[in-house]
Amino acid sequence: MIRTVRFSVRTMASVAMLSSISYLLMLLVFPLPLFPTFLFIDFSDIPALIATIMFGPVAGVLVVLIKNIINFLMMGSPTGVPVGHMANFLAGVVFILPTYFVYKRMETRKGMIIALAVGTLSMAIVMSILNYLFILPAYTYFMQAPDMRNLVIPAILPFNVVKGVLMSTMFVLVFVRLKSWMTKVA
Numbered sequence: 001m002i003r004t005v006r007f008s009v010r011t012m013a014s015v016a017m018l019s020s021i022s023y024l025l026m027l028l029v030f031p032l033p034l035f036p037t038f039l040f041i042d043f044s045d046i047p048a049l050i051a052t053i054m055f056g057p058v059a060g061v062l063v064v065l066i067k068n069i070i071n072f073l074m075m076g077s078p079t080g081v082p083v084g085h086m087a088n089f090l091a092g093v094v095f096i097l098p099t100y101f102v103y104k105r106m107e108t109r110k111g112m113i114i115a116l117a118v119g120t121l122s123m124a125i126v127m128s129i130l131n132y133l134f135i136l137p138a139y140t141y142f143m144q145a146p147d148m149r150n151l152v153i154p155a156i157l158p159f160n161v162v163k164g165v166l167m168s169t170m171f172v173l174v175f176v177r178l179k180s181w182m183t184k185v186a
Helices: 009-027 045-055 057-075 083-105 109-143 149-185
Strands: none
Touching (some): 009 045, 009 057, 045 057, 045 083, 045 149, 057 083, 109 149
8 A cells, every 4th residue: 555645834834944944054064173074063954853753754854855955056066976965865864764763652851862862873873884885985986085984983983973962962952942842833
């Protein structure tokens, strides 16, 4: 049986608004000391996580997709191909989906913290594998750069853990304030 997803006008408007906020947050990037200079932290997955919790996983994935499409169209890519945008999309999806599915089983504050921990670990592990197999080789190919797969364990894995912890911390601060509003609107 094929199941279709239907969005109300309110949901579509909310996804559009959260995508715009997510895009703006994507522009506010900063590097972390001790990590390679091509790794940046941004908090653009927080609006996607809000959309996921409020409207479901399809809405959250749409927010991540739309923000990356807008960013690629506005900023371009150093490779000419949206390798970094695809990596950002995958990282966002691999963070928000496990968080959503774990949180839906335990809809408490403690459940949200456990869900964010699962999302962080999922993102760190899956993105390490994807970086090793696809993303870093694509950068090597398109930018004629040296092979950087040796950075996966010492740099990319811990970076994604730190990124997940920082995003989770910021999301918990937002979630505590917006939880009653989020349940009313959704």
